Amino acid sequence: MSERVPILQIGDVLLVSIQTDLDDQAVVHLQDDLAARVVATEARGVVIDITAVEIVDSFVGRMLATIASISRMLDAETVVVGMRPAVAITLVELGLSLGGVRTALSLEKGLQALERSRGARTDPTA
Amino acid sequence: MRAEADPVVLDITANDDVVRARQLVRTLAQECRLSLVEQTKLVTAASELARNTLVHGGGGTMQGHLVDDRARRGVRVVFADSGPGIADLELALTDGWTSGSGLGLGLSGSRRLVDEFEIDSAPGRGTTVTVTKWAR
Numbered sequence: 001m002s003e004r005v006p007i008l009q010i011g012d013v014l015l016v017s018i019q020t021d022l023d024d025q026a027v028v029h030l031q032d033d034l035a036a037r038v039v040a041t042e043a044r045g046v047v048i049d050i051t052a053v054e055i056v057d058s059f060v061g062r063m064l065a066t067i068a069s070i071s072r073m074l075d076a077e078t079v080v081v082g083m084r085p086a087v088a089i090t091l092v093e094l095g096l097s098l099g100g101v102r103t104a105l106s107l108e109k110g111l112q113a114l115e116r117s118r119g120a121r122t123d124p125t126a
Numbered sequence: 127m128r129a130e131a132d133p134v135v136l137d138i139t140a141n142d143d144v145v146r147a148r149q150l151v152r153t154l155a156q157e158c159r160l161s162l163v164e165q166t167k168l169v170t171a172a173s174e175l176a177r178n179t180l181v182h183g184g185g186g187t188m189q190g191h192l193v194d195d196r197a198r199r200g201v202r203v204v205f206a207d208s209g210p211g212i213a214d215l216e217l218a219l220t221d222g223w224t225s226g227s228g229l230g231l232g233l234s235g236s237r238r239l240v241d242e243f244e245i246d247s248a249p250g251r252g253t254t255v256t257v258t259k260w261a262r
Contacts, residue, residue: 057170095235
């Protein structure tokens with residue numbers, strides 16, 4: 001049966017690192033699990049690490065966009081980190097530019113981006 | 127072990143067969159020495175088409191093999207189902223047109239990711255999609 005992707009918590013950030021080739025059911029589970037965990041943990045950020053992901057097709061691409069939208073509605077911001085160049089090229093050619101999804105090149109940069117936008121949120125003069 | 131010219135054949139009847147389809151096509155693409163970007167495009171197209179075979183065709187088969195055309199070498203993959211078929215091919219190949227819950231990028235997007243794309247379908251006759259990617 002399809003596996004569940006582990007969701008880790010670091011402070012108020014949830015971290016998901018996709019390490020295997022997921023089937024569509026596992027992708028849908030991940031979307032649902034993340035929404036539930038954002039609410040349960042009152043997380044303010046979600047980082048999805050796709051460093052190990054060799055292809056992102058329209059199904060996974062849609063999942064990334066949907067997770068970003070759901071999280072936003074639940075007061076958390078999503079950053080997708082570690083996209084491979086070949087994956088980016090393929091996604092654009094496929095017709096998916098993931099306009100509403102924030103990205104960063106590495107986990108470190110993704111966490112920094114979340115911190116910055118949190119600073120901007122708590123201190124309107126910053 | 128298989129001889130290089132033998133086709134790989136896969137039944138697509140469940141979600142994990144779509145994963146297997148990706149893995150088999152990746153192996154073929156590597157054997158053919160496609161570049162990493164070309165491999166990624168072909169495997170992504172195969173993923174879209176295998177999902178179509180499963181979701182819209184009600185299951186079917188995938189067959190992949192290496193092809194030679196004079197100086198060129200490539201990978202050809204055929205997805206076949208005996209599902210309801212497609213009445214309006216032109217419409218089905220339009221970006222954003224969807225028969226269900228998807229984004230409508232499966233057929234039109236995968237066509238952009240390969241070098242050759244052929245589709246044969248009619249209502250009640252199922253759908254066969256043949257794609258080829260050539261090594262540069």
